[in-house]
Amino acid sequence: MKTARSKFIFKGGVHPDYNKELARDKAIERMPVPAELVISMSQHLGAPAKCVVKAGDFVRRGQVLGERNGFISVCVRASADGLVKAVEKRRGAAGGMADAVILDTTATPESAPDANSPTPPPINSPTPILPPLDWKAASREDLLKRVDEAGICGMGGAGFPTVVKLSPPPNKRCEYLILNGAECEPYLTADFRVMLERADRIRVGVEIMRKVLGQPAVRIAVEENKPEAIAALEKAFADIEGNAEIVVLPVLYPQGSEKHQIFATVGRVVPEPPALPIDVGCVVENVGTVAAIADAVELGEPLLERVTTVSGDAVAEPKNVLAPAGTKYADLIAFCGGEKEPPAKVISGGTMMGFAVASTEIATTKTTSGLLLLSPRRVFQYTSGPCINCGRCVRACPMGLEPAFISRAVDAGDVKAAEDAHVMDCIECGACSFGCPAYRTITQSCRRAKATIRARIAAEKAKAAAAAAK
Ligand code: SF4
Ligand code: SF4
Structure with a gap:
């Protein structure tokens, strides 16, 4: 080697x-293991997993809580034994809401109120999952x-x-x-x-x-x-x-x-x-x-x-x-x-x-x-100021983009101009914002533009699919 x-x-x-x-x-x-776990169905890129348990179920470590829900998706399993207290929308770190299984890990199978709750393998089973x-x-x-x-x-x-x-x-x-x-x-x-x-x-x-x-x-x-x-x-x-x-x-x-x-x-x-x-x-x-x-x-x-x-x-x-x-x-x-x-x-x-x-x-x-x-x-x-055209963000951008131009376009509501300037190539690394002497929130502007463009493309696809289905 x-x-x-x-x-x-x-x-x-x-x-x-x-x-x-x-x-x-x-x-x-x-x-x-903490007393309560909040296990999101959206821990990955793509479609959130489809939750297959409900409040009152007692689940074992490794049991499937959410099934893979499409080509770009993965399943979610219980990371500990516990009683499902609720399945509800919870906020993730990036700000989005997704279904999450709230697990009381201090509960025992006997505390499950639902007699028909699935019965997974016994606790501390030596059998691998x-x-x-x-x-x-x-x-x-x-x-x-x-x-x-x-x-x-x-x-x-x-x-x-x-x-x-x-x-x-x-x-x-x-x-x-x-x-x-x-x-x-x-x-x-x-x-x-x-x-x-x-x-x-x-x-x-x-x-x-x-x-x-x-x-x-x-x-x-x-x-x-x-x-x-x-x-x-x-x-x-x-x-x-x-x-x-x-x-x-x-x-x-x-x-x-x-x-x-x-x-x-x-x-x-x-x-x-x-x-x-x-x-x-x-x-x-x-x-x-x-x-x-x-x-x-x-x-x-x-x-x-x-x-x-x-x-x-x-x-x-x-x-x-x-x-x-x-x-x-x-x-x-x-x-x-x-x-x-x-x-x-x-x-x-x-x-x-x-x-x-x-x-x-x-x-x-x-x-x-x-x-x-x-x-x-x-x-x-900090408080963001106007761009002083120093070019530092352009030198820092590892994707060869013009972050100053893109952020000005997004601030002016011209997402099309940002798209034409290849904002979809942006990897959201933050290198442009890092060195900006005007403290401009360039990366956030890129993120906003990309989200708008993705939403437009998804809407266009849905419209085309609906038209094709007629
Ligand atoms: S966040 Fe985007 S625009 Fe800014 S430096 Fe990284 S790739 Fe370039
Ligand atoms: S680093 Fe900031 S001030 Fe300098 S060109 Fe880029 S956006 Fe403008």
């Missing part, structure tokens, strides 16, 4: 304060089925259903399987700890994915500020067969973006949407997701929990916490010793692409990589 420096460096990008030292040396710690598979003997179809029934989606943030990613159309071939271990977001160290502590599981996940994808070459992308992770991966992959390489990337935000990772590792450029990585022969997967695939296949363990970095200068004890999906932020914070001081801002995710949240009653999902509590000293209060 070779380790080499990346030969390709993308244009643009920024260098925010990384602040990873707060949690990078904290080994992954499993937190006890799904039957373990020997990946070497299993067929490609069996492995894909397992990834699907385990409810696995990309854990790097986007939440794209993994079974879809692993099923390229017959006319497209995966030449490179790229593992995303860049973790370029400030403060976050969850992937770093997974690479350090679970490199052997990542290795098994790679072998499984390689088998499913037809033995592509492997590239593992890690930023150079994680030498311990690189050493752990070198050891775990020392005897891997075929074309495989660890690619050491320079520290540059947003190095972890899928498109930039493909360029950095194999020098290929993904064309404009709707083109996908597979159109240039690549499949990119986050390192945590790859380890989850290994657990789902070899151990029969669906994706029920994940590592989340809880950090920032306003949390008492920054940690990398292994928590069940559906853990409320307030419980995560309590597990980390509570607040050191009242935070001025709570962010779900990293400081560049994460979402500031107004409530710690919001719960984690399969994609919650971080929870940050920042004191007033770390939060800059």
